[in-house]
Amino acid sequence: MWKASDKLMATIKYYASFPATGVSLRQMVQFGETPSPGTLFRASQFLSEELPIRLAHRVEELNHLPDGLNDMPSIKKVKDWYAQSFEEIINVPKPTLSEEVKAHLLRPMRNHGKESKPLSETTWNPSVREGQYRSSPTTISSPPTHANGQEYGTINGNGKAKLTSSRRYFVPSDDYTDWPPEIDAFNQRFRKTLQQIKRRHDGVVTTVAQGILEYKRKRQRLQIDSSIQAFLDRFYMSRIGIRMLIGQHIALTEQTHAHHPNYVGIICTKTNIYDVAMEAIENARFVCEDHYGLFEAPKVQLICKPDLNFMYVPGHLSHMLFETLKNSLRAVVETHGPEKEEFPVTKVIVAEGREDITIKISDEGGGIPRSSIPLVWTYMYTTVDQTPMLDPDFDKSDFKAPMAGFGYGLPISRLYARYFGGDLKLISMEGLAGKDEDETIPRIDAYECTGPAPEIED
Numbered sequence: 001m002w003k004a005s006d007k008l009m010a011t012i013k014y015y016a017s018f019p020a021t022g023v024s025l026r027q028m029v030q031f032g033e034t035p036s037p038g039t040l041f042r043a044s045q046f047l048s049e050e051l052p053i054r055l056a057h058r059v060e061e062l063n064h065l066p067d068g069l070n071d072m073p074s075i076k077k078v079k080d081w082y083a084q085s086f087e088e089i090i091n092v093p094k095p096t097l098s099e100e101v102k103a104h105l106l107r108p109m110r111n112h113g114k115e116s117k118p119l120s121e122t123t124w125n126p127s128v129r130e131g132q133y134r135s136s137p138t139t140i141s142s143p144p145t146h147a148n149g150q151e152y153g154t155i156n157g158n159g160k161a162k163l164t165s166s167r168r169y170f171v172p173s174d175d176y177t178d179w180p181p182e183i184d185a186f187n188q189r190f191r192k193t194l195q196q197i198k199r200r201h202d203g204v205v206t207t208v209a210q211g212i213l214e215y216k217r218k219r220q221r222l223q224i225d226s227s228i229q230a231f232l233d234r235f236y237m238s239r240i241g242i243r244m245l246i247g248q249h250i251a252l253t254e255q256t257h258a259h260h261p262n263y264v265g266i267i268c269t270k271t272n273i274y275d276v277a278m279e280a281i282e283n284a285r286f287v288c289e290d291h292y293g294l295f296e297a298p299k300v301q302l303i304c305k306p307d308l309n310f311m312y313v314p315g316h317l318s319h320m321l322f323e324t325l326k327n328s329l330r331a332v333v334e335t336h337g338p339e340k341e342e343f344p345v346t347k348v349i350v351a352e353g354r355e356d357i358t359i360k361i362s363d364e365g366g367g368i369p370r371s372s373i374p375l376v377w378t379y380m381y382t383t384v385d386q387t388p389m390l391d392p393d394f395d396k397s398d399f400k401a402p403m404a405g406f407g408y409g410l411p412i413s414r415l416y417a418r419y420f421g422g423d424l425k426l427i428s429m430e431g432l433a434g435k436d437e438d439e440t441i442p443r444i445d446a447y448e449c450t451g452p453a454p455e456i457e458d
Contacts, residue, residue, distance in 0.1 A: 004083045012086055015056035021046075023241075025267060025420050028248055029311065032264035035252045037179040037187060038105055044190045047249055048089060054242050055086040058235065066227050067219065074211035078204055085197040092193055095182035127423035133237045191253040194246045204239055208232070209408060212380055224380060232379045237415050244313070244419075270309040271317065273350055273357065277302055280321035281348065288329040298332045298343035300325065304350035310357060316416045320424065321348075323409035324361050331365025356422075367430035376426055377414065380407045 004012075031043070062079040063070060070076075097105075212224065212232075224232075244266075251265035262270045285297035328346050336343055344364035351358045368376065414424040 002080065002084050004080065004087075008083065008087055009059075011090070012056045012059050012083060015052050015086070016060040018053050020054050020057070020241075021050055023245065025311065025313075029264045029267055029269065032248070032252050032267070035256060037183045037256075040187045040249075040253055040256070041179075041183045042105060043249055043252070044187060047194075047245060048092065048190070051242065051245065052086050052089050054238060055082050055089070058082045058238060059086065061231065061235065065231060067215075067225075069211070069215050069228060072211040072214040072218075074207050074214055078207050078211070081200050081204065085200060088193055088197060092186075092190055095186045097180070097182065101180060101183070125418055125421045125423075128418055133234050187253055191250055194250050198243065198246050198250070201239070201243070205236065205408070205412070208235065209380070216380070223375075223378065229378055233411070233415065236412055237419065240415060240419050266313055266315070267311065268314050269311045271312040271314050272306075273308045273310070273317070273359070274302070274304045274306045276314055276317050277304060277321055277348055277350070277359070280318055280325055284322055284325035284329055287326060288333065291330075292333055292338045294333070294338060298329050298346055300329075300346045300348060302348045302350075304348070305352070308350065308352060308357075312420070316419070320413040320416050321359070321361075323413045324424070327409060328361050328363035328365060332363050335364070335366035368426070368428040369430050370428070373426060373428060377411050378407065379411050 031039070035043075059079055059082045062075060062082065065075065070079075212228070215221070215228075216224070248265040248267070251263075255263070255265065262268055281300045281302060285300065288294065288297040325346070325348070332343050332346060346361065346363040349360045349362065351360070410424070410426070417424040
């Protein structure tokens with residue numbers, strides 16, 4: 001069984017003193033349009049510095065949780081996963097490169113004889129308070145260098161050096177044709193390491209949820225306090241960022257052999273909202289029918305232009321729509337009774353503005369008392385009488401909630417929305433059976449979709 005050494009924990013503490021580097025959706029697409037072996041190598045160099053810093057932040061935070069939460073068996077298991085992944089990344093052997101190859105790696109990509117434009121900067125999400133998801137240090141430090149002492153990408157996108165970090169996300173390298181085989185070998189070796197880490201962390205959400213259940217039972221608590229709520233927000237937001245960086249890099253490396261015209265890594269430049277929404281509707285209705293034993297779940301009407309496309313991660317959008325629709329259908333069935341022959345129709349309305357795309361899910365599910373609305377965003381809060389036990393294999397895959405009972409759907413969906421500049425809001429009219437009594441609104445930044453504070457910080 002793997003166990004962290006004292007030396008490794010000291011190294012993790014050292015890495016945790018450095019701040020994370022911001023990355024936006026636009027930057028990922030700008031970089032990934034032309035991923036040459038040299039560019040992918042520089043991406044690997046960035047991730048070999050950035051991921052250990054982000055993983056170290058999580059290990060340190062898991063090590064110092066309040067009120068004995070850090071002593072729960074499931075929390076210790078997650079901490080070991082992060083520490084083991086940290087160790088694997090920093091120990092990936094670096095290739096020995098000639099001075100000529102190093103010079104080409106440091107030279108900016110040229111397009112028709114001109115230097116490529118710098119990657120655009122990240123912007124702030126107005127829905128997020130400054131520092132709300134920050135868990136990295138505020139002090140200025142020099143980041144760790146590679147094993148050979150070389151640092152890559154030391155200039156900010158506006159041409160000025162950053163004080164907080166010399167790392168910069170994925171600067172495209174010179175269009176060099178004679179990359180040595182060591183470059184491609186390292187790219188493939190690094191990809192396999194990331195795939196192994198990604199599989200290890202598949203069950204993080206459910207395992208932390210199990211740790212919270214262990215904590216609540218041991219302390220005999222009905223709800224978690226604000227400090228643990230803030231920790232979970234930071235932790236899960238960081239997880240979204242880490243998996244986004246890992247998933248994007250794996251996909252880009254694989255796409256050098258098979259490129260899809262509308263995809264840059266896992267980002268779809270023409271995400272069709274109608275198609276994603278229809279799939280989410282079908283899945284939510286199926287889960288509803290299965291859970292309540294219905295012949296037919298409440299109908300859902302989709303009002304959306306069939307050709308409405310925008311740049312986004314389809315998996316994120318699908319997750320948000322599925323969770324909010326599932327909540328709406330449950331409210332409708334439980335308000336009107338599962339024996340009802342015909343339920344009110346739930347509406348999904350998509351509106352495209354100059355800056356935003358807004359998706360409104362409007363149901364007739366009875367609404368929520370005003371005093372309970374803040375609790376909707378609390379992890380492990382649920383209106384179900386008893387929280388179900390997690391599946392025995394809860395740590396084998398990503399969090400797949402049942403129809404209801406864990407209270408994770410809306411809080412994590414809001415993090416997904418906020419990660420790329422949007423938001424998720426709940427507007428409730430308790431006691432009314434009218435058409436707009438209960439609205440769940442995922443607001444998604446339309447075209448820029450740049451990263452908010454959590455993406456910048458961790």
